[in-house]
Amino acid sequence: MLRVALSLIAGLIFGLGLVIGGMADPAKVQNFLDVAGTFDPSLAFVMGGAVVVTFVGYRLAFREHSPLFAEQFHLPTAKEVDARIIIGPTLFGIGWGLSGFCPGPAITSLSLMANGTLIFVPAMLAGVGLARFVTQKRLPKRLETTGGTA
Amino acid sequence: MDVITPFTPVASTIGGALIGLSAVLLMLFNGRIAGISGILARIFPPYTGSDAASAVAFVVGLMAAPLCYSAVIGGPVPQTVAANAVLMGIAGLLVGFGTVYGSGCTSGHGVCGLARLSRRSVVATVVFMAMGFATVFVMRHVIGG
Numbered sequence: 001m002l003r004v005a006l007s008l009i010a011g012l013i014f015g016l017g018l019v020i021g022g023m024a025d026p027a028k029v030q031n032f033l034d035v036a037g038t039f040d041p042s043l044a045f046v047m048g049g050a051v052v053v054t055f056v057g058y059r060l061a062f063r064e065h066s067p068l069f070a071e072q073f074h075l076p077t078a079k080e081v082d083a084r085i086i087i088g089p090t091l092f093g094i095g096w097g098l099s100g101f102c103p104g105p106a107i108t109s110l111s112l113m114a115n116g117t118l119i120f121v122p123a124m125l126a127g128v129g130l131a132r133f134v135t136q137k138r139l140p141k142r143l144e145t146t147g148g149t150a
Numbered sequence: 151m152d153v154i155t156p157f158t159p160v161a162s163t164i165g166g167a168l169i170g171l172s173a174v175l176l177m178l179f180n181g182r183i184a185g186i187s188g189i190l191a192r193i194f195p196p197y198t199g200s201d202a203a204s205a206v207a208f209v210v211g212l213m214a215a216p217l218c219y220s221a222v223i224g225g226p227v228p229q230t231v232a233a234n235a236v237l238m239g240i241a242g243l244l245v246g247f248g249t250v251y252g253s254g255c256t257s258g259h260g261v262c263g264l265a266r267l268s269r270r271s272v273v274a275t276v277v278f279m280a281m282g283f284a285t286v287f288v289m290r291h292v293i294g295g
Contacts, residue, residue, distance in 0.1 A: 006179045007204040011211020012218065014172035014184065014257075019219045019227055021165020027153040027230035033286040040155045042162040047260060049166025050173070054265035057174030067181030074181050075266075076253070081273050088252015089259070089274040093281025095244030098237055098289065102256040103249055104186040106242075108212045109229065116231035120242040127246020128187065132194050135251060 002069045015108045021046040024108050026100025026116075033097055088131075152290065153230045173262055180204065185258020186212075187249035248278075 015024075022028045022042050031040035066072055096102050101109070101120055109117045173184035182201070192205040216227045232238060249255040252274055254263060259278075263271020 003180050003201070003204050004207045006175065007207040008211045010172045010176045010180075010184065011208035012215055013168050013175070013211075014208075015212040015215025016219060017165045017168030017170075017172060018212075019165070019216055020168065021162045022155070022158055023165065024216065024227060025155065025229045026232065028155040030286055031152070031155050033282045034152070034290055035283065036287060036291055038152045038154050040157055042155070042158045045159045045162035046166035046169070047256075049163040050169040050261045051166075051264050053167045053170025054173045054261055057170060058177060058262075058265055061174060061178040064178070067177065067179055069179045070181040072181055073177065074183065076183070076263075076268070076270075078253070078270060081270055085252055085270050085274050086277060088248045088250070088254075089277035090248070090281050091244045092248030092252060092255060093278035094285050095241040095248060096256075096278060097282040097285025099232060099241035099245070101231075101241065102186075102245060103190060104212065104255070104257055106245070107186065107190070107209055108215055109231070111213045111216050112227060112229055114229060114231035115233045115235075116238045119235050119238040120231075120245075123239045123242025124246035125190070127243040127248070128190050128250050129194050129246075130243075131247045131250035132191050136196065 006069060014104065017046075017050070018105050018108050021049075024105045024112075026105070029100040029102075029105070030097070033100075084135075169257070169261060170265075173257070173265070176208075177262075183258055183262045185254050185262060187246075187255040188253075188258055190246075191250050252278075 018024045023046055028040055028042060031038045032043040062073070099116070099120055103124065106117065106121050106124055110121055176182045176184045182204070189205045189208050192202055193209070219227060254271065254274060256278075259271040259274040264275060
């Protein structure tokens with residue numbers, strides 16, 4: 001129950017970060033990706049701010065023997081650079097460029113009810129379900145480690 | 151057609167710091183990586199743990215954020231979303247499949263993975279960034295002219 005409540009709060013903070021940082025606007029994301037045109041470097045600051053805070057905060061968190069509300073830290077164990085770590089991000093990057101949406105901003109934008117979002121999110125969930133099905137079938141043991149990465 | 155968006159380094163850094171704060175809280179308390187694609191995947195069966203409820207709660211928090219923001223600020227969240235149904239459908243499929251198949255998205259690899267100095271995440275982030283830049287370039291400057 002504590003975990004569920006914490007997740008709700010973390011989701012809210014995450015979503016506010018996306019909105020305040022401008023990542024909930026696909027036009028801003030695509031402008032970040034458009035170096036040759038209407039370039040807007042703002043998103044580098046979102047990434048930078050997030051990585052710095054997470055880098056420092058994780059080091060503090062990992063001083064604990066275990067998470068405060070759970071038995072253990074769930075960290076990805078896969079280390080090797082395999083085909084999936086190339087193919088997946090390749091497909092993702094194309095979809096990200098086409099739409100300006102990655103998963104977090106897309107879900108966050110649902111409540112804003114733009115037509116494009118209402119098409120994108122169900123399609124994205126279908127893709128998630130399909131990938132979950134494919135990876136589960138082929139690599140039953142690795143799903144828990146790699147599927148839980150992000 | 152291309153909407154010009156203002157450069158917002160301060161707001162974007164604050165937004166990024168909030169995303170980082172969320173990621174740290176999720177790790178410190180729940181022991182979980184704040185990766186949205188992974189959280190979405192956990193909503194789908196098979197349910198290997200008891201954390202589907204936490205995943206749903208996180209998603210509800212995300213969706214509540216724009217409403218809370220508007221309530222406080224008193225204005226709408228600025229947003230321009232492409233309305234082309236075919237384009238958005240294909241993009242959605244690619245993003246959903248690609249992030250779960252590649253074990254992460256902008257948050258899981260680009261934020262949490264980089265912060266953990268994961269080699270896989272560095273590779274993934276370079277690849278999706280490069281493909282994002284290439285796709286927008288082709289769409290806007292090769293096809294779109």
